[in-house]
Amino acid sequence: MTQAAASGPTGGAVTAHGGGVWSLRVPIPDNPLGHTLVHVLDTDRGPVLIDTGWDDPDSWAELTSGLATLGIGIADVHGVVVTHHHPDHHGLSGRVREESGAWIAMHAADIAVVRRSRVARTGSWRGYLDRKLTAAGAPEEHLAPLRAAYADRAARASQATGERTRTLPGERAALPDREIVPGELLDLSGRRLRAVWTPGHTPGHVCLHLEEEHPAGLPGHGRLFSGDHLLPGISPHIGLYEDPDDPAGEAANGDPLGDYLDSLERVGRLGVAEVLPAHQHAFTDAAGRVRALLAHHEERLTGLLALLATPLTPWQLAERMEWNRPWDRIPHGSRSIAVSEAEAHLRRLVKLGRAEAVAGTEPVAYVAV
16 A cells, blocks of 8 residues: 555544444554454344454454454354455454354455465466566566575475464455345345445455444435545555466456546545545545545556656566655565556556557566557
8 A cells, every 4th residue: 555645533442433333453463554444333133344354363352352342242243244355354254254153245356366365276376476577577686585485485385294384364264155246235134234346456345335324413425434445544555456367367457547546436426424444544525535546546647657758667667656665665575566556557557548568578668658
């Protein structure tokens, strides 16, 4: 995620939002975001969670402690609605279901990602990322540590030590058993919660529109659980949709940034009174935030066109883009994420006919037209 100017209030581990809605601060280990806001929605059939948080012992402890503060045991959870498949949102869903028997709902596009991840061939991601970064123009000094890390992980996994190996983020997340259908009300007794498909951050990201009068009487049409789509002070990471098992599909031909910008406009038209995001804090003036994010990305695209006066590979473009810190201070792993964001912006410019690949270049370079 990229930094953008904004600030807001902070509260304790549990925040009451009124009308049978609370948020719990569930920590994300070693991440500058700090925590995921897991929302609790009271229904006639029992509490429903919106997202669950990262799969980590401390995160689990905070989740269950927060629920206990509300007089809720984990076994009382009736269902889980997941805004998208990322591990800081979906990670603890498997454990929640084990302890409660709760149903778990997600959009079909992200269910497909979860399903493919669970059956992915050993080494498929390693090979895919290696090829992808090489094609983007990543230098050998960036690729070598990644290859070494994968080789070390494979070696440790092959050792029959009998010791339990540490799982990767999201590995124990549940395969959802309900599909969120865009535009439909979810089956939540006593509540009106409508799914709004907002692809961009992931192909199946959804926001959830609580079509009920605001408990404090704020003007507008209900409240929006926005996941990572609409945040008060940062812009979510928009990279290419990654899929090593479908190289000719959506990952190769899609337009995540275009999807995100279209989704922003769709959310802006809802006219909600308040936004309850998965990070930072609740806020009003959703339409104003949408306008600011649309302007931010238009400004970024315009700036990239200026950089592309000279042909650049995606890696070279990422090196020259403005981030929240200088390129030489961006951690090694975060540079791969930055390159994916550069590629998403390049894809958008190509789709708009404002940039094109330079014939005969390898790695492929792009230039403004």
